[in-house]
Amino acid sequence: MEKITMADIAQLAGVTKSTVSRYFNGGYVRQETRERIQEVIKKYNYTPNTFARLKARNSRVVGVVVPALNSKITGRVITSIDRYLRKEGYETLIKNSDHDVKQELENIRQLMSLNVDGILLSAITITPEHLELTQNSPVPIVVLAQECPGGFSVVDDDYQAGFAMGQLVGRSHPSHPAYLGVEESDIAVGIERRRGVLEGLKSCGIPDVRIFQGDYSYESGQEMTRRALRSGPVDALICATDRLAYGAYRVLGEMGLSIPGDVAVAGFGGYDESALLTPILTTLKFDSYTLGYLGAETLLKLIRQEPVPQKQVVGFQMIPGGSLRS
Amino acid sequence: MEKITMADIAQLAGVTKSTVSRYFNGGYVRQETRERIQEVIKKYNYTPNTFARLKARNSRVVGVVVPALNSKITGRVITSIDRYLRKEGYETLIKNSDHDVKQELENIRQLMSLNVDGILLSAITITPEHLELTQNSPVPIVVLAQECPGGFSVVDDDYQAGFAMGQLVGRSHPSHPAYLGVEESDIAVGIERRRGVLEGLKSCGIPDVRIFQGDYSYESGQEMTRRALRSGPVDALICATDRLAYGAYRVLGEMGLSIPGDVAVAGFGGYDESALLTPILTTLKFDSYTLGYLGAETLLKLIRQEPVPQKQVVGFQMIPGGSLRS
DNA sequence: CTGAAAGCGCTTACAG
């Protein structure tokens, strides 16, 4: 199959490529001509090369940068974005940063030079370089899941979610609560969520919480749990993500400690798998579908120069399980 | 920030865009000139527009079409592909088919008209239209996880994996085994894997297996399990995927049936979460990392016109848990 | 080793 171009289609339909171009971009084409062109297109399964539209004002392509492709949550967010954009006649171009900040910045630059109409950025962290890049961007950018000072963002309500979970755990008045968290470079999870948890506990009269820090992995969850247990008595573990809670389950099980009898456990994320644990993990689900949807919607509004809020906060939902004491 | 072009860079470096182009594509450029150009590029953070290379022989871009973005396995495969290609100096462009065959075909066509150098296709199913498209493709295509008659493919060893699991379960001589499977349009999982299981069981003297069919969801796993239990006594459930097994766990738990005491359960996929179930699910893990790696490697070889095998089969690994009787 | 010129597949004012 030879590559077929717009000029070929034009010739076959007995018109100029100008007309075929207009056909695709909603310009004036007589009904009769339109039908002739359509026929040829169908026959040759022609799709115009989106990226040869070098002179077009808008490319109808939106770039999405994600930190990784192996997380359920990211999957949900992208799927949601993709569906919305497709519905609106935009193409989605996905770039993976693979948890590497350098790669992430590179991805943003690449997308910019590709003259996409806009960028949806699910950032690992917001560095000064990010700010410079987003503030001087030739195209609109919407940041997902992290706040972006001076930029537009759609975020989860990490503080309120943390507070709610802190209160829920606090209600049973644990004597030795511990928090398993992540790096502070992730403002949303590493700082805001933790702050919520601590204040939620404090509101129940529990000011002292032992705090641990690690990465997002299952292994890190295990390691932090061991560290917590070694550091003194523990009767409640609030984990920054469900994955970390899985690590806690494993270690507590190995040590013969019962959940929630000996140690209560809570997570964040509401992964489907959490409902399969024994006991079912008490967790909290962010609305990733809405996050993606609003992100895409906001970006298109920016592209169309319509007014949008600087920051939008998406809700969450508590998913009670059996891993807390009542 | 105004969009900066190759012509701008050239002017700033006191050369022609021909020279800058050569700089990027490994042509002759004097050391001194090279350094001058490099300086300007660094200063302006310039990245050439990959898609303006309309006249280039090769675009150094590879398209990847995936059925969905919310599966762990797909995530692993893409991550692996992406890393390999990046290392080799190629860009990866990911398109999501969202479980829709029409969308999938459209994605393939789009990538073709984008003049990417090659396509990696993780197909939902192989229809005659797929065959026509792949056989007449102007660029090489490698199909992942499904065999593609007349085309190049990298696949899991579904038959052997099924056989191994069939034998493992068969060794305890269940009297009433059932198989929970998926649609036959998915040749790899729906047909080959099942065939392996049935023959593995048969090799242990178990010719009769009740077979059920559904989709890939957790809900479908539950529904098929209920159907199986209603249809008569069951003491072993072999599930085509771990996710289906999760559904089985849930329903068996609700009914007060013990695993493996009353019913043995097995899965396929080796998801991390399967190790968190009680009892731990006996499953089998395909080497998704290698699948992606070999797919990418093979595609690049095809692009470079080097010889490659028509079909490559990737191995698997049994992950014993506590969900089978010994 | 470098530049001038033609061209890739498309879009867009501008005529008609």
Place this chain on the structure above:
DNA sequence: CTGAAAGCGCTTACAG
């Protein structure tokens, strides 16, 4: 309603 022409940001023979 349609076409001729210039141009988008690049690459590539071909001279020099």
